[in-house]
Amino acid sequence: MSLLVVGSIAIDSIHTPTEVRENILGGSATHFSYAASFFSGVRMVGVVGDDWQQEHTKLLTDRGIDTSGIEVQEGGKTFRWTGKYHANMNDRDTLEVHLNVLENFSPVLSEEAKRCPFVFLANGSPSTQLKVLDQMTGPQLVVADTMDLWIEIERDELKKLMQRIDGLVLNDSEAKLLTEEENLVRAGQKVLEYGPKFVVLKKGEHGAMFFSKGESYVMPAFPTPDVVDPTGAGDSFAGGMMGYLAQQNNFEPKTLKEAMAYGTVVASYIVEDFSLDRMKEIGREEIDQRLGQYRQMLSF
Amino acid sequence: MSLLVVGSIAIDSIHTPTEVRENILGGSATHFSYAASFFSGVRMVGVVGDDWQQEHTKLLTDRGIDTSGIEVQEGGKTFRWTGKYHANMNDRDTLEVHLNVLENFSPVLSEEAKRCPFVFLANGSPSTQLKVLDQMTGPQLVVADTMDLWIEIERDELKKLMQRIDGLVLNDSEAKLLTEEENLVRAGQKVLEYGPKFVVLKKGEHGAMFFSKGESYVMPAFPTPDVVDPTGAGDSFAGGMMGYLAQQNNFEPKTLKEAMAYGTVVASYIVEDFSLDRMKEIGREEIDQRLGQYRQMLSF
Numbered sequence: 001m002s003l004l005v006v007g008s009i010a011i012d013s014i015h016t017p018t019e020v021r022e023n024i025l026g027g028s029a030t031h032f033s034y035a036a037s038f039f040s041g042v043r044m045v046g047v048v049g050d051d052w053q054q055e056h057t058k059l060l061t062d063r064g065i066d067t068s069g070i071e072v073q074e075g076g077k078t079f080r081w082t083g084k085y086h087a088n089m090n091d092r093d094t095l096e097v098h099l100n101v102l103e104n105f106s107p108v109l110s111e112e113a114k115r116c117p118f119v120f121l122a123n124g125s126p127s128t129q130l131k132v133l134d135q136m137t138g139p140q141l142v143v144a145d146t147m148d149l150w151i152e153i154e155r156d157e158l159k160k161l162m163q164r165i166d167g168l169v170l171n172d173s174e175a176k177l178l179t180e181e182e183n184l185v186r187a188g189q190k191v192l193e194y195g196p197k198f199v200v201l202k203k204g205e206h207g208a209m210f211f212s213k214g215e216s217y218v219m220p221a222f223p224t225p226d227v228v229d230p231t232g233a234g235d236s237f238a239g240g241m242m243g244y245l246a247q248q249n250n251f252e253p254k255t256l257k258e259a260m261a262y263g264t265v266v267a268s269y270i271v272e273d274f275s276l277d278r279m280k281e282i283g284r285e286e287i288d289q290r291l292g293q294y295r296q297m298l299s300f
Numbered sequence: 301m302s303l304l305v306v307g308s309i310a311i312d313s314i315h316t317p318t319e320v321r322e323n324i325l326g327g328s329a330t331h332f333s334y335a336a337s338f339f340s341g342v343r344m345v346g347v348v349g350d351d352w353q354q355e356h357t358k359l360l361t362d363r364g365i366d367t368s369g370i371e372v373q374e375g376g377k378t379f380r381w382t383g384k385y386h387a388n389m390n391d392r393d394t395l396e397v398h399l400n401v402l403e404n405f406s407p408v409l410s411e412e413a414k415r416c417p418f419v420f421l422a423n424g425s426p427s428t429q430l431k432v433l434d435q436m437t438g439p440q441l442v443v444a445d446t447m448d449l450w451i452e453i454e455r456d457e458l459k460k461l462m463q464r465i466d467g468l469v470l471n472d473s474e475a476k477l478l479t480e481e482e483n484l485v486r487a488g489q490k491v492l493e494y495g496p497k498f499v500v501l502k503k504g505e506h507g508a509m510f511f512s513k514g515e516s517y518v519m520p521a522f523p524t525p526d527v528v529d530p531t532g533a534g535d536s537f538a539g540g541m542m543g544y545l546a547q548q549n550n551f552e553p554k555t556l557k558e559a560m561a562y563g564t565v566v567a568s569y570i571v572e573d574f575s576l577d578r579m580k581e582i583g584r585e586e587i588d589q590r591l592g593q594y595r596q597m598l599s600f
Contacts, residue, residue, distance in 0.1 A: 017482075087482050182317075182387050184505070185525040205484070206506040207520060217597040218520040220507060225485040257600040297517040298598040300557040 001041040001066050003246040005032045006107050006132045007122025007145075007235075008079055009046040009070065014229055014274060015084035015095070021229070024275040025056050026081065028122035028145065031232035034276050035239025035266045036120075037063040038284045040246035042239075043113055045069035045132075047105045049077035059276065069113055076101035089227045090204045109135045118246040120238060121165070123147050126157035133164055141251050143167035143242060145234070151178050163195035166251070169238050171202045184209060188216060198256065200241070202234050210260055215253065219260050222268035222294050229274045233267045236279075240266030240287075265290045301341040301366050303546040305332045306407050306432045307422025307445075307535075308379055309346040309370065314529055314574060315384035315395070321529070324575040325356050326381065328422035328445065331532035334576050335539025335566045336420075337363040338584050340546035342539075343413050345369035345432075347405045349377035359576065369413055376401035389527045390504045409435045418546040420538060421465070423447050426457035433464055441551050443467035443542060445534070451478050463495035466551070469538050471502045484509060488516060498556065500541070502534050510560055515553065519560050522568035522594050529574045533567045536579075540566030540587075565590045 007029030013022045033044045043066040052072060060067050082096035107128065114137050121129040121144035129144055136142070142165045150158055151174060158178075162168060168191060172184055179190040184201060188211035191199045198212040205227075207220040241263035248255045265287055272278040307329030313322045329346045336342045343366040352372060360367050382396035407428065414437050421429040421444035429444055436442070442465045450458055451474060458478075462468060468491060472484055479490040484501060488511035491499045498512040505527075507520040541563035548555050565587055572578040 089482060182389060183525055183527055185523045189525070203506065206503065207518075209523065216523060218507075218523050219598075220518040220520045223485045223509065223516060223518050225483055225489070227483055254600075261600050295600065298519075298600075300554075300561050300595065 001043045003040050003118040004043045004116035005029050005120045006045040010079045010081050013082040017087050021274045028235045031235035032239035033065045035236035036243030039243030047071045047101045049101045073101045120242045126154045126161045141166050145169045148174050167198045168196040169200045175201050226272045230271045232270050236270040237263040237267040301343045303340050303418040304343045304416035305329050305420045306345040310379045310381050313382040321574045328535045331535035332539035333365045335536035336543030339543030347371045347401045349401045373401045420542045426454045426461045441466050445469045448474050467498045468496040469500045475501050526572045530571045532570050536570040537563040537567040
């Protein structure tokens with residue numbers, strides 16, 4: 001188990017322009033872990049309430065994910081999120097959030113978790129992310145996700161975090177908010193100045209951009225006509241990326257670029273159905289096949 | 301002169317978040333021709349008023365563009381457009397439009413123009429575009445641009461046009477408007493059903509998508525930190541694409557893809573300054589150099 005993820009585990013209700021799905025499995029750590037499991041062993045740390053269903057755990061363990069770090073809070077309820085997608089399936093509104101057990105979650109890592117060489121701090125408050133980092137014993141690669149809320153209310157903590165991580169993943173509007181730069185290339189380059197060695201800027205249906213001191217590039221999303229539910233695309237992207245890095249056991253520029261491509265391809269699957277439904281149907285073979293199509297698409 | 305373009309010639313006033321430039325050269329045919337001139341001879345057809353300055357003509361003829369098809373209407377004024385860009389430099393509002401001589405423009409082609417094998421019908425009313433097509437004597441490849449206005453007020457004429465052209469170029473919001481599909485892959489594929497053999501869907505700062513019966517792919521924009529004025533990016537893209545096709549004298553899938561890449565690279569230069577200012581500084585060498593960077597960026 002070389003890859004650790006700490007993040008949210010959620011029960012989602014999703015409204016798309018054509019369908020509503022209530023009480024389906026979601027959360028950043030969930031999507032990340034499932035995507036990463038096609039490449040590498042994953043140790044998942046998070047919290048749920050006693051409404052948590054064993055079938056969810058089974059879904060994860062069946063993919064070889066170590067769920068021993070999922071804390072069950074007796075008398076508590078699992079984090080719930082209800083979201084509604086716009087007609088373009090790229091923008092969304094949050095209709096309801098119930099933090100529940102997530103509100104006072106303070107992750108305590110096991111000895112095994114502390115020694116994981118690859119770490120992903122999925123979206124959570126920077127202060128919680130820092131607390132996780134404080135417990136780690138010399139990780140090789142730490143990548144964190146963040147979001148607009150933390151940029152607005154915990155900017156100082158986020159700045160501290162950025163000086164201690166290798167990579168930051170955030171979306172385009174968040175990068176603009178963080179840097180006050182409207183041009184995405186400038187925004188990405190400016191985030192580097194805060195500390196991370198590389199920055200991945202997610203653009204939803206338009207793909208992702210990569211920035212490091214040495215290089216910057218764009219990778220478009222893999223075009224799919226079947227966008228059913230985009231929830232979890234960003235976390236699945238990160239899962240595919242980090243899973244591949246953990247599997248390769250290095251993060252050279254060449255490997256990072258391949259990892260970005262794998263992340264893109266995995267994210268193109270997750271959006272094709274609700275929750276993990278599409279992911280359950282595929283294996284590494286389908287991922288590699290689509291990676292081949294993607295490489296072909298980008299060569300001229 | 302194997303490539304013909306019929307379109308607008310404009311005097312633009314551009315408001316960006318940081319600067320205002322009044323009375324600068326613009327127009328779809330202008331941007332297209334200048335971009336195409338790095339690859340192929342271009343014959344430009346359009347109309348201007350007697351306020352037209354000879355220095356503009358010289359700028360075009362210096363690049364080898366045949367301007368004999370530019371009609372000067374005595375007593376008339378050149379088409380004027382004033383636009384204001386949003387902070388993101390991707391969205392814009394039209395502040396003023398004075399059609400002037402463009403209002404009753406009915407292009408009459410010379411014998412040489414009629415025989416051009418490669419034709420680009422830049423943005424204009426579909427009925428005017430059809431009148432141009434009626435004058436052509438067996439072109440090899442006809443590509444047209446269109447816009448939301450024509451989709452709304454001349455949909456029937458546009459449908460007729462689409463059955464007579466090889467390729468249609470339009471932007472993402474226009475494709476959604478035309479097809480009533482929100483997913484861009486579906487939208488692109490649906491446009492094919494109207495008649496064109498291929499469709500190029502422009503996504504501004506996010507690049508362009510290509511659709512034909514046999515294949516579909518996405519090409520991201522070449523990332524530049526220096527977006528000064530995006531005016532003309534779409535027409536320059538089309539100019540680079542068509543110029544390359546005319547130069548290669550074929551439109552095989554492989555050539556089309558290379559042409560899409562060249563269009564992308566040329567468009568990345570035009571946005572780096574107002575009007576044609578950046579384009580005046582570069583040559584084919586710079587374009588090929590950036591094409592190399594672009595190819596490198598997309599390989600993994």
